[in-house]
Amino acid sequence: MAAKIFIDGEHGTTGLQIRTRMAERRDVELLSIPHEERRNPKMREDLINSADIAILCLPDDASREAVGMLAGNNSVRVIDTSTAYRVNPDWAYGFAEMDKDQAERIRGARYVANPGCYPTGAIGLIRPLRAAGIIPDSYPVTINAVSGYTGGGKNLIAQMEDKSRDDHIDAQHFLYGLNLAHKHVPEMTTHGLLPRAPIFSPSVGRFPQGMLVQVPLYLEELEGEHNQESIHALLSEYYAGQDIVRVVPLAESGSLARLNAEELAGQDIMKIYVFGGGAHVNLVAQLDNLGKGASGAAVQNMDLMLSA
Ligand SMILES: NC(=O)C1=CN([C@@H]2O[C@H](COP(=O)(O)OP(=O)(O)OC[C@H]3O[C@@H](n4cnc5c(N)ncnc54)[C@H](OP(=O)(O)O)[C@@H]3O)[C@@H](O)[C@H]2O)C=CC1
Ligand SMILES: CC(=O)N[C@@H](CCC(=O)OP(=O)(O)O)C(=O)O
Numbered sequence: 001m002a003a004k005i006f007i008d009g010e011h012g013t014t015g016l017q018i019r020t021r022m023a024e025r026r027d028v029e030l031l032s033i034p035h036e037e038r039r040n041p042k043m044r045e046d047l048i049n050s051a052d053i054a055i056l057c058l059p060d061d062a063s064r065e066a067v068g069m070l071a072g073n074n075s076v077r078v079i080d081t082s083t084a085y086r087v088n089p090d091w092a093y094g095f096a097e098m099d100k101d102q103a104e105r106i107r108g109a110r111y112v113a114n115p116g117c118y119p120t121g122a123i124g125l126i127r128p129l130r131a132a133g134i135i136p137d138s139y140p141v142t143i144n145a146v147s148g149y150t151g152g153g154k155n156l157i158a159q160m161e162d163k164s165r166d167d168h169i170d171a172q173h174f175l176y177g178l179n180l181a182h183k184h185v186p187e188m189t190t191h192g193l194l195p196r197a198p199i200f201s202p203s204v205g206r207f208p209q210g211m212l213v214q215v216p217l218y219l220e221e222l223e224g225e226h227n228q229e230s231i232h233a234l235l236s237e238y239y240a241g242q243d244i245v246r247v248v249p250l251a252e253s254g255s256l257a258r259l260n261a262e263e264l265a266g267q268d269i270m271k272i273y274v275f276g277g278g279a280h281v282n283l284v285a286q287l288d289n290l291g292k293g294a295s296g297a298a299v300q301n302m303d304l305m306l307s308a
Contacts, residue, residue, distance in 0.1 A: 002029040003306050006047045008066050009057030011035050013153045014081050017295035018055060027306070045069040053077045053305060055298055060084040067111075077110050079301050081294060085113040086187040093191055094301040095120060097245045098127055106304045114301060117293025118145050118202060119187045121213025121285030124245055124270060128238040129222075129231070130193035136223045141198035142216065143188065146173070146261050148209040151289040160206065175203045210262035211293060213285040220279060228281050232274040235283075239272070244292065244300070247272045264288045268296025 005028050009015040022028055031047050033040070048054045048069050054076055056063045063082040070076055085091040092109035096102050106112055115123070122143045129135045149160045159169045182200050189197050219226050229250065236247040246269060253273045263286060264271065270287040287293050 002027055003052045004029050004031055004050060005053050005055060005302065006031040006033075006051035007055045007057055008033075008044055008048060009038075009062070009081075011038050012057050013150055013157065014290065014294045014298070015055075015057035017290050018057065018298050021295060021299045028302075041065075041069075049073050049076060051076055053079060053302055055302065056080040056082065057298075058082060077112075077305055079112045079114055079298050079305070081114040081298055083116060083183050083187070085111065086115065086119075087190045088113065094297060095123060095191065096300060096304060097239060097242055098123055098191060099131065103304055106301050107308045109305070112301050112305065114294065114298050115191075116184045116187060117147060117151055117211055117287070117289040118143070118182075118184050118200070118213055119191065120270065120293050120297065121145065121211060121287055122184075122188045122198070122200070122215065123191045124272060124285050125213065125215045125235075125283040126188075126192040126194065126198075128235055131238075132234060134222050134224065134226065134231075134234070135217070136221070137195045139217075139221055141192075141194060143198050143200045143213060144203075144216075145201070145211065145213040146203045146205050147211045147289045148207050148262070148265070149204050150208045151204065151211070151293070156204070157208075160204075172206045173203060175201060177202045205261060207262050207265075209265040209288050209290050210260075211285075211287050211289045212259060212261045213287075215283040216276075217281050217283065218279065219281060228274055228277045231281055231283070235272055235274065244268070245270050245272065247274075250274065259284060259286065261286070264291065266291065268292050268300065 007015045037043050056066050060082045063080050063084045091111040091113040092105045094112045094114045185197050239245045265288050268291040270292045273284040275282040
């Protein structure tokens, strides 16, 4: 029998992309809410409680409200794409490749918190080196990133595209999160296995989908003797045996003069590059903020849960 899936927030940016990815599938039955009823609490509550898996594509507060609608229900499983539960130990963190047992945790979980787009890149770069003891506790980790503007949902999309709005943004590229307290920092710290918060500086470019996340490192400050090759070998081994997170061979990355933030738009994979050489390396993750950074990961997690 087809599994019943309800996407609460199906008319938003992340929800629509999940719906598109499931359109041709016969193994799932999508329970749908009409656009004009999308904020109707009674209808949402009925649909959430009728699903095998509810995928929440809502702002944090609305996600918490949706989870509250499941009081007394012990069967519906939840994937939440918001920030609300990402560092909650009762929820499995939905980044299947982040360590060897994570896919199994997701498969067996009732509650799965889908990672943020920036944390997917940052954790993907940092966690293997922290797990191996190569980035010491004292290392001052910094993360710089650029996202496509769909990362800000319907509101930012309208601000970027609609010139008639009072709050129209005409910049080609802007920094934000200038107080260095972006909502993703706790998630990067926890799942990056960092003993203190990294400095995270996000930015947005005038392109809809795509993302680059950079973690530059001083090799001499790492634990043990390291060079570009040894860091690359460690990451390659860490991500061996699956094909969603791909470590780009040094021969390929070494021949690049530029890296395009939009390269993986429309794809659900993430590529990891080890640039640099000499005294420094720059670890870079390239992904689609709506792919492995949101909707692609949600569908991957749903598939894991359905395979339990
Ligand atoms: N966009 C991205 O790249 C990523 C987004 N996320 C997260 O995914 C979640 C959804 O984001 P995104 O799709 O970008 O946002 P959007 O603003 O594009 O979509 C959110 C949807 O939720 C609906 N909604 C808002 N409040 C309520 C409510 N109280 N009850 C029912 N429906 C409601 C909105 O309705 P209305 O049309 O009326 O506003 C809209 O359809 C957020 O938590 C976001 O942080 C995570 C990773 C990446
Ligand atoms: C470009 C942009 O605005 N991006 C969003 C994060 C996108 C994302 O990962 O969303 P959640 O963590 O909210 O689920 C932001 O910085 O708030």
